[in-house]
Amino acid sequence: ADPAFMSGGQATPFPRLVGTAREADALAEAFGSQRLESYRGSHATERAFRQSASTCRWLHVATHALVEPQRNHWSSALVLAPDEAVRDDGFLHFYELLDMDLACEVAVLSACDTNAGRLVAGEGVFALSRGFLAAGAGQVMASLWPLHDDAAAELTGALFRDIARSAEAGSGAPIAAARYAEWLQSAKRTLRGSDRFSAPHFWAPFVLTVGAGAS
Numbered sequence: 001a002d003p004a005f006m007s008g009g010q011a012t013p014f015p016r017l018v019g020t021a022r023e024a025d026a027l028a029e030a031f032g033s034q035r036l037e038s039y040r041g042s043h044a045t046e047r048a049f050r051q052s053a054s055t056c057r058w059l060h061v062a063t064h065a066l067v068e069p070q071r072n073h074w075s076s077a078l079v080l081a082p083d084e085a086v087r088d089d090g091f092l093h094f095y096e097l098l099d100m101d102l103a104c105e106v107a108v109l110s111a112c113d114t115n116a117g118r119l120v121a122g123e124g125v126f127a128l129s130r131g132f133l134a135a136g137a138g139q140v141m142a143s144l145w146p147l148h149d150d151a152a153a154e155l156t157g158a159l160f161r162d163i164a165r166s167a168e169a170g171s172g173a174p175i176a177a178a179r180y181a182e183w184l185q186s187a188k189r190t191l192r193g194s195d196r197f198s199a200p201h202f203w204a205p206f207v208l209t210v211g212a213g214a215s
Contacts (some may be wrong), residue, residue, distance in 0.1 A: 026157030
């Protein structure tokens with residue numbers, strides 16, 4: 001979350017998303033003493049993602065996304081921090097996800113348009129969310145249109161508070177897909193009942209897509 005988009009003091013077209021830092025803070029508070037790996041600022045690199053994502057039960061990415069639905073879906077990417085040590089530009093592309101081996105129950109992509117993409121006849125929509133499913137994520141929570149930074153922080157914070165409470169009370173067994181759907185709906189209701197984020201534009205873009213292996 002909250003990657004440092006600037007590299008070597010160079011200007012960047014990607015403004016900081018302050019709400020993504022609040023998302024990471026909400027996760028840290030929700031999970032408390034439970035094991036949590038968090039990468040922010042200059043540490044939120046593709047290399048860090050690759051090193052940790054394959055062992056996560058829950059995966060949360062809060063950043064910018066580059067998505068042009070009418071173009072080749074291979075160019076879609078999540079924007080992470082550049083890593084000069086390995087000459088990485090910081091873009092985690094759709095095609096790179098296909099080489100990964102994820103085992104998370106849920107991947108939460110808190111970035112704009114991560115469930116939007118080019119419609120391919122007979123195949124469906126090729127979005128970044130599909131790349132995570134292909135890599136092995138059981139479910140993916142992603143957005144159908146651009147997110148509001150503060151609203152996304154409120155929604156994902158509410159979602160992970162429910163996940164963390166269940167994890168603390170449970171036996172460690174996988175959580176049924178229907179439970180994640182319930183928690184997402186509960187988080188949406190929380191925003192819908194607020195004064196600031198009651199309009200559908202704020203809470204409606206998040207959808208949950210279930211992979212073939214989810215129960």
